[in-house]
Amino acid sequence: MVTSGQEGDPFADAMREAVGTSVQAWRLMMAVADAVRQQRRRQRQKGKGEELPPAGKAVNEFARVIRNLLPPDISAALVGGSDWPMMAQQMAALRRAGVDPDDVLPRLAEVAVTVRDSLAENAARVSREGTGEWERMLRETLPAGPVREAILSSPTWPDIAATMARLDERGVDVRQILASAYNVGVGVDQAVARVLGADEAPVASRDAMLSYGPLTTGLDLPRDLDLSDRERALRQLAVSPWENQRYTRWMLEAMSGREREAGLLLAARQWPLLAARMAQMEGEDKPVREHLAHLLKDTSWEQGPGPQLGSRLVQATNDALRRPLGEAGTARAKVNPTAARSQSVSLNPTQRQATAKSTAPAESGAAPHRQASGPTPNRKKTR
Incomplete structure (x- = not known):
């Protein structure tokens, strides 16, 4: 179960986001299932309007089912959503159409839990290893662009952050290492661009x-x-x-x-x-x-x-x-x-x-708004 944590805590925020995404995955799968049901119904009963089962009974019945199937954090987010009554009606309609909820809903629950856990894995690892601060250092040290974006979006980012932490513990100037790594990254980016036939210095988007x-x-x-x-x-x-x-x-x-x-x-x-x-x-x-x-x-x-x-x-x-x-x-x-x-x-x-x-200055590879050089000050939380 996800604890509330302190406001602004990155790990707690990551877990909330992971739960929200798992709920979205459930909604998507339910929407697909209901669309298939409605298509089959239209084929059998052309011209007849559809009447969904009453919401009141379905809401209470399937809320109990959902709470038994899903962990408390996901079930609470799902049942507490504004679209829950309609979703409960869809589940009831599936059952009325001959679909066994005991066969379909556990599969949906398995996917939802997998989505939550996979999204939370990296955030949990970074939090556990105490490397969250290195993301901020990276953003403050390297200029915006493809190199920084590639590092932060890489699946190996937790390993990179952990390495930075170990270097710092040994007295290594991590910012200097990052500056050198950035130059290497720029060279790699330009080399790949040449192979792909792209311009070395692309025009601004x-x-x-x-x-x-x-x-x-x-x-x-x-x-x-x-x-x-x-x-x-x-x-x-x-x-x-x-x-x-x-x-x-x-x-x-x-x-x-x-x-x-x-x-x-x-x-x-x-x-x-x-x-x-x-x-x-x-x-x-x-x-x-x-x-x-x-x-x-x-x-x-x-x-x-x-x-x-x-x-x-x-x-x-x-x-x-x-x-x-x-x-x-x-x-x-x-x-x-x-x-x-x-x-x-x-x-x-x-x-x-x-x-x-x-309007752009005639400086090679520099955006007009990069007016200051060197690392930016550390960002502090506004209270």
Whole structure:
């Protein structure tokens, strides 16, 4: 059973995420089973509408079944979900269609438990070996890009972290070793790119070019930024899953009572950039949550067309994070006109790309926002 743990504890967060994923796996398998049942029913009874069994009886009956089949953490998350009544009806419908729950549900339970355990394995190992701190050192020492992303996404990361811990215990400068390893990694990446026929110095991605401006000033922006893949984008921007969960919680707290607007903001394509800004502020020991409180003190983002509300919220959040706490609510971050034109809907994609390229400095292989050299300060938790 998963214990609640302290708020912000990476291991506890990892276990909660693993349980949530196992519940999603169960829901997916149930959806597939129900789809098959409905397809067979349509073939047999064309033109007849479907009536699911009553929810009340099914909810209580199958809740007992689920609690007997699954560990307490998964069963509690499953039965406590808002879609549980409908899922119980689906199980009852399967039984009414001739499917034996005692045959199907144990197989679903086995998969759900396997998913939970496999996701939690690495987090448990890192926590047990005390190597969690090395992920932070890696993110602070190496610049964002394919080398750092490859290390953190590798299945061997726990072994790498454990090696770093052992070297540190023996008095080795681990940061210096990482810097050397980074140079080796860059060489390997370029060599493989040549073999594959790729350019040695690829042009900045469309997401990177369109992000140049107030939203990313001062951030370590990777040239191959991919905002279409949120998990990868967060890795590229050096925001760990635990940090992202924390920033999501802070945003919901800051927008208390405005859940719809908070949802639009969290679903925005640019959310990883805002999370990276918060991570940077934590590293500088700035009170992130106090800055976020500006969002409900200055609600000028409400003004404008409804479809653009999410975009205005992204800009307003970035303004709130960059604005000094003592500054008046009407102040706004200065806009780079050239960068703004590169994002204008009045320009076609080719024109925007050319405009965005013209804003980049002529430095080989360096993103325009890498303004500082050397390791970034340690990130501290904002209380």
